[in-house]
Amino acid sequence: MFSPKIYESWKDIQRQKYESILNILGKDFLKGLFSGKRVLDLGIGFGYFEGFLEENKIKARIIGLDRDQEAAQKCKVPLIIGNANRLPFKNEAFDILLSIDSFHSIKSGDFSRVVKKKGFALITMFFNDYTYEKTRQDLEDKLVGFEIVCAFEIRGKESEYVVLARKR
Ligand SMILES: C[S@@+](CC[C@H](N)C(=O)[O-])C[C@H]1O[C@@H](n2cnc3c(N)ncnc32)[C@H](O)[C@@H]1O
Structure with a gap:
């Protein structure tokens, strides 16, 4: 269950993950991926990742979606309050899906509908030593209609499985 208070204290941990993603994928690659693109961030929270992109001068046209009211108040990025499993967007409205x-x-299905063909999904899921295999499998199973471009782990204060995938 998402708790805004705990999440706020988690900002630095989130930031370390973003830095690892930037270091592994490369700043130039991320710039090329995001610059000028229409991006949907599902479960955007308070928009920490978008703040990080801005600091790194990576500019994209990002819309967030989150079910939490507090996120809407704290997030500086345009945000829609809603359920990530029933998206109020047209088919293929976005170049990139972030989660x-x-x-x-999030269930498979609707997020795929709103991503353009040849568009990308950048997804991370946290795991621990007991849930690693299941997390990896769940993530990959949900990416129906996508091919995985690259996948890697981040071992920080919280471990993450990260996938960059491309819609066929
Ligand atoms: C752990 S926070 C991560 C926030 C942000 N993506 C980040 O990088 O810090 C998870 C967020 O997903 C949202 N969320 C979870 N399930 C959702 C759903 N089905 N629909 C919309 N938002 C959802 C929560 O409200 C919360 O803001």
Whole structure:
């Protein structure tokens, strides 16, 4: 269950994950991936990732979606309050789908509908030593219609499985 108070104290941990993603994928690659693109961030929270992109001068046209009211108040990025499993967007409305630490409560199907063909999904899910295999499998199973471009783990204060995938 998402708790805004705990989440706020988690900001630095989230930031370390973003830095690892940037270091592993490369800043130039991320710039090329996001610049000028229409991006949907499912479960955007308070928009920490978007703040990180801004600091790194990576500019995209991002819309967030979150079911939490407090996120809407704190997030500086345009945000729609809603359920990530019933998206109020047209088919293929986005170039990139982002989901950082929210994919565990997202079902397959609707997110894929709103991503353009040849568009990308950048997804992370946290895991521990007992849930690693299941997390990896769940994430990959949900990516129906996508091919995985690269996948890697981040071992920080919280471990993450990260997938960059491309819609066929
Ligand atoms: C752990 S936070 C991660 C926030 C942010 N992506 C980040 O990088 O810090 C998970 C977020 O997903 C949202 N969320 C989870 N399931 C959702 C759903 N089905 N629909 C909309 N938002 C959801 C929660 O409200 C919460 O803001």
